[in-house]
Amino acid sequence: MATTEVSVSPELVKDVPRSERVPEPSVVIIFGASGDLTKRKLLPALFHLEQQGLLPQEFAIVGVARRDLKSSFAPDMRDGILKFGGVKEGENKLDEFIARISYHAMEFDNDDGYSKLRDLLDKIDEKHGKKCNRLFYLAVAPEYFADIVNHLGAHSMAQPEAGHARVIIEKPFGHDLESARQLNDDVNKVFDENQIFRIDHYLGKETVQNILVFRFANGIFEPIWNRNYIDHVQITAAESIGIEGRGPFYEKAGALRDVVQNHMMELLSFVAMEPPVSFEADAVRGEKVKVWKAIKPIPIENTARGQYAAGTVDGQQVKGYREEERVDPQSRTETFAAVKLEIENWRWAGVPFYLRAGKRMAKRATEITIQFKQPPMLLFSGASGGPCKEIQPNIITMRIQPDEGISLRFGAKFPSPDMTVCPVVMDFKYAGAFGSSSANGYERLLLDAMLGDATLFAHRDGVESTWALYTPILEKWQKTPPSDFPNYASGSWGPDCANELIGRDGRKWKKV
């Protein structure tokens, strides 16, 4: 298929400052500081903010975890920034940034640990000569969320006399509707809703925010963004990686809880929501919740699940899920999930949304495809043939990652004496147009949380409404364990049942 790339003149974007939003003096306190997330994502993201001059002069990071890491913590984080942050040794500001890091060892249930943490934070304020805002980041297993929040409240760290206290809570936010409600109640007892930042890093991705820009800043797309023109929507979140040593976590989670209930529902809400009156947190979050609440209860036959067997991914032989470390050899946990959703509102009635997510798929690709209805083809009957077998519908594809961009497929006349229509593609690529885009959402979200901007964070209503949709499915899956697991080979596109799910409607998953 012929492709034309859409580009932006480099002069246009060369010296554009990325942002001028610098937070007030702040301390970021990371619980779970010796963990995977902190090293791979959080510290590199904070350093990128430092490099862009987006951190305040008075800024510090306090890592909190169980092990007594003493002086090895800061050097370890330095290694992480070099390894995972795409940063080179000797890069400007690196040592200055590392000097802002300190470490506090404690058990999460130890009162004395919290008293000492408060003393440490007071000392940091003294050093800076002012009360700094405090951002507590809970990068810990979900069972600790409520306990840590309680202790912060009991030790007067939720409401310091001056400066703001805010808390970022990692996903998964609960494991079903009831536990999400309970967690919301627990956290709301200590922090006000405007202090709580429930993070979903997909919302920090440039390409995800660009869905709103694409829809609402361009006059040509929004008028056709509805049931009159759109045939159906597909959202794919395919990962080539497996569970990466996170056996105990994944055994309890599975694909539906891990990515569908949160990341994929966020993507869906941006595709389907009505224009908000502004980009203020309440306006955006309110429109998202309306979409989720308009989704019809999902019948079990509109779902499919799978688990990967051994296979070949990127030329490497990999083991099956049941052979992974710390996974039950008889595990029934799904590593793939697909659903068909129907949004019962004026814009979307009758337009199915098909979602699929899986680990150990043929390649890593998160994409949204909007397939349009075809016009009457009377004029072209018998006109296709030649190099193009049949006339294809228009498709807009939003590539969330990798190779971030957006493409539009349309029909063009194939040069010949006949009226032959061939599909061609106009393609916008972030990398070509703007230089590389920051695909790691944590950078933007950490900055927003320090600024107190909750637009890109989940609200209490939001998490509860997505759990309300998926809890009945999880319960039914639990009651009827799959008899065919593992049912897809690593390196494939998932189980047959997912093809049957979309095939029943006479459609196919789009090749990504």
Ligand SMILES: NC(=O)C1=CN([C@@H]2O[C@H](COP(=O)(O)OP(=O)(O)OC[C@H]3O[C@@H](n4cnc5c(N)ncnc54)[C@H](OP(=O)(O)O)[C@@H]3O)[C@@H](O)[C@H]2O)C=CC1
């Ligand atoms: N890793 C990832 O890519 C992603 C993770 N998340 C979420 O982020 C959170 C953290 O994940 P991850 O970093 O992978 O987890 P890890 O298991 O790698 O890290 C857990 C951290 O918690 C600390 N810890 C555990 N128990 C205690 C305790 N009783 N007292 C004090 N410290 C304790 C550990 O300290 P010590 O080492 O000293 O034992 C460690 O620092 C989870 O909620 C996860 O779902 C979300 C998206 C992606």
Ligand SMILES: O=C1O[C@H](COP(=O)(O)O)[C@@H](O)[C@H](O)[C@H]1O
């Ligand atoms: O939250 C999670 O997300 C990652 C995928 O994130 P991405 O930014 O790499 O797309 C997923 O691998 C992990 O299982 C899940 O917990």
